[in-house]
Ligand SMILES: Nc1ncnc2c1ncn2[C@@H]1O[C@H](COP(=O)(O)OP(=O)(O)OP(=O)(O)O)[C@@H](O)[C@H]1O
């Protein structure tokens with residue numbers, strides 16, 4: 343539905359050129375919920391704005407629904423209002439001098455898809471029901487809570503039944519509880535109308551819970567595209583491993599027999615390509631993949647550890663332990679039966695390690 347090839351974008355600033363996008367390639371399938379995830383300044387908004395036509399790319403092609411909407415090389419640039427797109431941004435950008443009805447009706451009256459007046463009321467009412475604001479048509483937009491304003495913005499974005507929905511951090515102005523609730527609703531709404539969605543966030547938890555696929559970006563480049571499970575369980579490089587979820591990192595060295603020498607002894611794991619014997623590598627393992635036991639179990643790889651700190655999280659406990667002179671975080675389900683200062687045995691599951699050059 344959306345196809346981006348070799349997208350590049352430079353910004354001229356007083357301090358010289360900023361290379362915001364360094365060659366982005368991605369495809370979003372029909373009805374897919376595709377999330378762009380990355381730290382501040384990595385180029386998420388710029389990518390979205392190029393798709394929307396709010397920003398002109400310097401190189402590369404953007405296709406929407408099989409039609410090229412942007413290609414500087416071919417001299418093609420379709421303006422925003424001619425692209426079949428709905429948008430929701432971080433700042434609600436609803437008009438304060440209008441009531442709810444007028445806000446949502448605006449694209450139907452002013453947009454390219456003008457429809458007969460008698461249908462406007464019905465479409466607006468449908469869109470408001472979808473976001474659970476049915477009956478609030480006459481309410482002034484300023485008399486709404488943050489969550490309600492964001493719903494109005496959502497209703498306004500979908501009222502024209504666009505084929506593509508672009509969302510740029512639409513939940514970041516909401517408090518934590520409302521954000522989680524709206525997250526679930528967003529997903530329900532986009533599913534029920536079957537719209538193709540390109541969604542931007544710097545919040546990895548949001549990306550993992552919302553996306554059919556997640557695209558991790560850094561410094562204007564794509565580092566990994568995959569399902570939330572793939573990105574979480576098999577980060578392809580150190581940056582993704584650091585950015586998505588919690589991870590323990592340990593220095594190691596490649597030994598001659600294809601294993602990694604670490605402070606815990608030799609670790610056997612899939613090695614990155616092109617690694618030389620003797621070269622330094624980084625081992626990574628998630629806190630929830632480590633476990634603590636009172637005593638060593640036969641056959642399991644384990645080392646002695648001492649509990650340094652313990653943080654009770656309700657449904658789990660996060661412990662910091664010292665094992666072979668290395669500090670590691672261990673996440674145990676429930677309330678862990680280990681106290682600070684206590685000695686225990688740390689179990690290192692051999693199939694959970696990742697290695698990065
Ligand atoms: N209008 C502009 N003029 C100059 N530089 C810009 C402009 N817009 C963006 N940039 C630069 O381009 C890069 C990418 O910016 P972009 O807004 O796409 O990042 P982002 O991933 O959306 O970040 P955030 O999470 O903070 O919103 C940054 O280095 C930014 O400073």
Ligand SMILES: [Mg+2]
Pocket residue numbers: 386387388510
């Ligand atoms: Mg942004």
